[in-house]
Amino acid sequence: MKKNAARVTTIIASLLSLLWLFGFFLSIGDFYNGKAETIDKEPVETKSATEQTGKDLTVVALGDSLTRGTGDDAGLGYVGLVTEELKERLRPQEVQVYNLGINGQTSAELLQQLGMQNIGRQLEEADVILMTIGGNDLFQQGETLVDLNLEKVQGLQQTYLANLQQIFTTIRQHNSDATIFILGLYNPFIDLDDSDATNTVVRGWNYATELNAGQFEKVVFVPTFDLFQLSVNEYLYSDKFHPNHAGYKLISDRLAPLINWEKETESND
Structure with missing residues (x-):
């Protein structure tokens, strides 16, 4: 058993x-x-290009009061709003931002700023460069539109384009790889009696800027004219010139996806 x-x-x-x-x-x-x-x-979950590479993103912002964020009661401006969105998208990587914008800056003054040694070092570190410039060259605190003279505007534009050409050249001397996003102008005076004339001037200015940008690799012109065209007063600060928080949000919502898409495309090449 x-x-x-x-x-x-x-x-x-x-x-x-x-x-x-x-x-x-x-x-x-x-x-x-x-x-x-x-x-x-x-x-x-599909990771962004920056998450895949594990590299932090460095953003350098150049230009005038729009880059500074003037008019945004939240103190963010388009640079701050773009930064917030990029930080959310690119976690856990860090997004480093250097905002070098100056209120009232013209293209000639930006070109002078780029000649400073410390600015050159920051440009060398940049993965993305954001820029708003040209509004002060054209509008000159509204004086250009008091007595609109197309011949005068043409002269202002030629000077601006020569400066812009040198701005792009100078940036490329410091950094040949970073993508540059330059924002076009909107027309804050679109509700005035001469809106047809001012619209023509601003659109022509933007077109010339886009052609200039197209001469350089990895320079992206980002239009803003259409964002403010239909309801400009809803998106302007009390000074009726700078965007308010909602206006800057419109700009950010257009710009942030372009930056993310461009970096992902770059990573896949």
Whole structure:
């Protein structure tokens, strides 16, 4: 009886061992054939280009009062809003931002600023460069539109374009890789009686800026004219010139996806 019981026990143990081995080899086979099921069946989230490379993003912002964020009661401006969105998208990587904008700055003054040694060092570190420039060259605190003279505007534009050409050239001397996003002008005076004339001037200015930017690699012209065209007063600060928080949000919502898309495209090349 004892021998029979022992024999039965041995047979059962052998069968259990065979079943274990069968299950083991089946699992191994599924693993190498890519059929193994994972415990976590949640969809895998696609990571942005910066997350894939693990590299922090450095943003340098240049230009005038729009880059400074004048008119935004929240104190963010488009640079701050873009930064917030990029930080959210690119977690856990860091987004470093250097806002070098100056209220009232013209293209000639920006060109002078770029000649400063410490500015050159910051440009060298940049992955993305944001820029608003030209509004003060054209509007000159509204004086240009008091007595609109197209010949005068043409002269202002030629000087601005020569400066802009040198601005891009100077930036590229410091940094040949960073993508530059230059924002076009909107027309804050679109509700005035001469809106047709001022619209023509601003659109022509933007077109010339876009052509100038197109001469350089990785320079992206970002239009803003259409964002303010239909309801300009809803998006202007009390000075009726600078954007309010909602206006800056319009700009940010257009700019941030372009930056993220461009960096992802760059990573896949």
